[in-house]
Amino acid sequence: MMAEDLIRSGLYADDHSLASDLAWESEDDKRNYKIALLVALVFHIILIWVSIPDFGNKNFVEEKKNEKIMRRVVLRPPPEQQMKQLQLQKKMQKVPVPDPTPDKPEPIVPIETSDDQQINMDDDYIIGVPDAPPAPTGPIRDGTAGLTRPVYDLGQLQQNVVYPELGKKAGFQGYVILEVVLKKDGTVGNVRVIGGPLRALGFPEAAIRAVKKMKFTPGKLRGQPVDVILTLTVNFKLRR
Structure with a gap:
């Protein structure tokens, strides 16, 4: 226990x-x-x-x-601009202020005239219409302003043409261009050949003889007869 x-x-x-x-x-x-x-x-x-x-x-x-950030920045002008501003300020200071009062007018001096002055009228002073300028001594070219062209008959000129024998035998046809002086006395002056295909076989001589026989009325300039230089074409065409 x-x-x-x-x-x-x-x-x-x-x-x-x-x-x-x-x-x-x-x-x-x-x-x-x-x-x-x-x-x-x-x-x-x-x-x-x-x-x-x-x-x-x-x-x-x-x-x-x-x-x-807000800042106040003061910009200064460059030196050149500062100089220009200074020069401008100096010029503005030098400019004179105009006087508002008007200037006194200058006294008017009368011109002295003499009653004794007279105009001497010699025989050279002629009152009236002046004379027309003299007519030119040399021939006037056709187309001159104021020129009255000579009057002539181209049909009569062609009737005066005598066909050259050599050209007729060769059967050539064509024309001759002449520069002619039609004189103020109604006669034909200097004639010379200036163009055309017929330059031989007697064609130029035949054209000159035909122009020399031409009758015409002389041209006039300012109402006076003058010698006129003009161009004439003489045609040569065979009759079939």
């Missing part, structure tokens, strides 16, 4: 010590958990605190960037 009580008391003591150990370990775990929780909380607070100033500074920097 006694032995059993000892055994039971020993078992009870062991159970009690085990329970007390378990309780002790549970208290330590709780304390360690609280410490770990506190450390974690402090760590997170520190992290949040460290990140808050950066965020604030970033916003502050961005606000500084967006902020416009």
Whole structure:
């Protein structure tokens, strides 16, 4: 009986010590958990605190960037422009102010005239229409302004043409161009060949002889007969 009580008391003591150990370990775990929780909380607070100033500074920097700095800048003109302005100011200072009062008019001096002055009229002074200018001495070219052309008959000129024998035998036909001076006395002056295909076989000589026989009325310039230079064409055509 006694032995059993000892055994039971020993078992009870062991159970009690085990329970007390378990309780002790549970208290330590709780304390360690609280410490770990506190450390974690402090760590997170520190992290949040460290990140808050950066965020604030970033916003502050961005606000500084967006902020416009207004400064008053006084621009000075370049030296050349300053010199021009100074010269202009000097010129403006030198310009005199005009006097608004009008100047006194100069006295009018009368021109002395003499009653004794007379115009001497000599025989050279003739009152009336002046004489017409003298007619030109040389021949006037046809087409001159104011010229009345000579009057002549081209049909009569062609009737005066005598066909040259050599040209007739050769069967040549054509014309000769002549420059003729029709004189104011009604005669034919100088005649010369200036063109045309018939320059040989007696055609030029036949044309000149025909013109020399021509009758005409002389040309006039300002109502006076004059010698006139003009161009005439003499045709040569065979009759079939």
